[in-house]
Amino acid sequence: MDNNPAWSRRGFLGMGVGVLGAAGLAACGGESDSPSKVQAEVPQELIDAAAAMKGSSMGMLSQKLYSTAANDALDSSIKKFADTTGTKIENSLVQADAGDVVAKIDAEVKGGVARDLAFMTDSRFVAQFQALGDLEDVTDVVQALTAKYGEPCAEAKNFCVFDGKWFAIPYHFIGIGSFLRKDWMKDKGISPKDIYSWEELRDLCLEISDPAKRRFGWGMTVNRSGDGNGMIEALINAYGGSIASNDGRKVTFNSPETVQAVTFLGDIYTNPKYKPMLPPGVASWTDTSNNENWLAGVLGYTRNQFSVYADSRTKKNPVHANTHVFSDCIGPATNNPLLLGQSQGFVVFKGAKNPALAKLLAQYLVSAPALLGVAKEAPGLVMPAWEKVWDADPFFTSGDPAFPMLRKITELKLPLNTKNGLAFPQKASAGQQAVGSAYVLTDMMQQVVQGTAPAQAVTTAHAKMVQIFNQQGLPQ
Secondary structure (H helix, E strand, C coil): CCCCCCEEEEEECCCCCHHHHHHHHHCCCCCCCCCCCCCCCCHHHHHCCCHHHHHCCEEEEEECCCCCHHHHHHHHHHHHHHHCCEEEEEEEECHHHHHHHHHHHHHHCCCCCCEEEEEHHHHHHHHHHCCCCEECCCCCHHHHHHHHHHCCCCCCHHCCCCCEECEEEEEEEEEEEEEEEEHHHHHCCCCCCCEEEEEHHCCCCCCCEEEECCCCECCCCCCCHHHHHHHHHHHHHHHHHCCCCCCCEEEECHHHHHHHHHHHHHHHHHHHHHHCCCCCHHHHCCCCCHHHHCCCCCEEEEEEHHHHHHHHCCCCCCCHHHHEECCCEEEECCCCCCCCCCCEEEEHHHHCCCHHHHHHHHHHCCHHHHHHHHHHHCCCEEECCEHHHCCCCCCHHHHCCHHHHHHHHHCCCCCCCCCCEEEECCCCCHHHHHHHHHHHHHHHHHHCCCCHHHHHHHHHHHHHHHHHHHHCCCCC
């Protein structure tokens, strides 16, 4: 499995360095933002707790970030912990959008060869692993972190807790946002707003488009991709539709609200009126395509994790200064955006060979010193998941104009309600997460683009969702 292209391996040998050697490295760190120079101190209480584990080893899986420098910064923090504690930690990167990541990791757990620790997006994966029986209870770690750092981000309390127990440790908050080219808007005399309806956004994207100048307003695909999934589901929710009931157990997808949303979205990709705002090749885009085209300066709007924002800032791309950030769009069923954000959560797998060391590493990596190097290489994409970590360094609170908005999202009073009784976040559901992994939503939209009537495409997608929920132990 390690030879699969979806996985890559990074090994660190920290044995033999010792605490004094590590302290010497830290003293050389200075104040540089470079992850190769920043040496985040390991708290003494973690060093003491790891004393009995000196000479032991563990394996870790890290969800690959869009920023290579951010991945390197994480490696630096892991190496610091290994050096300081005299342990060996092997870190492997995993591409979460490979499509079969849950099945692969579940096979490793069942085969007794799983890594000890991993971090995965809580709203996409944790419920699936928990339903498969792959995760250890980590309530003790979350309680210890809460005593030290205050409350974790609001959405994590929904996606990481099952039957009152925590099965994932909130690691870092993932900024998700919508981005518009404010210079293109200025050229058309359009003033930026904080909230748009989906209809307003569509019309704005058409107005700022100019194919002759390589300006394409609508920078989103409905091809198989995490971004496509996210956009489709967000739009459907804003119209008052949802994959499942609020308890996460019953498929409720086939509704008039869903059909209305799918009809609206399908029209963007099939109506000749909107062709000028669609970039060439958008029908076959993958997960990185909107990032690449946004950074190339040819898109007027995209919706993404903050990876595109982070990359434009760290690489001094001129698109950064011309980016208007807003949270998300509203629809007929909403007065305010339903954007919750996401967080990465640390999970300890059943059968882990060194769970105690894994839990200590997780406690170190959530701290401000360890997180700061990663956050500076992925600003907005990697933000604190814990209340007091936000206040531990001025970078988190004032390092970018977008950061206060992101913090507000982490502290939202949940749930957020629609006019027709939906409440978000809905209860974490293995069925709903498996639907996302199977790309049922993007496949449905592809049918619409190819000529299937929206109502028929929704009916077909609903049937697929019923099958998936049944397979996940949620009989319909």
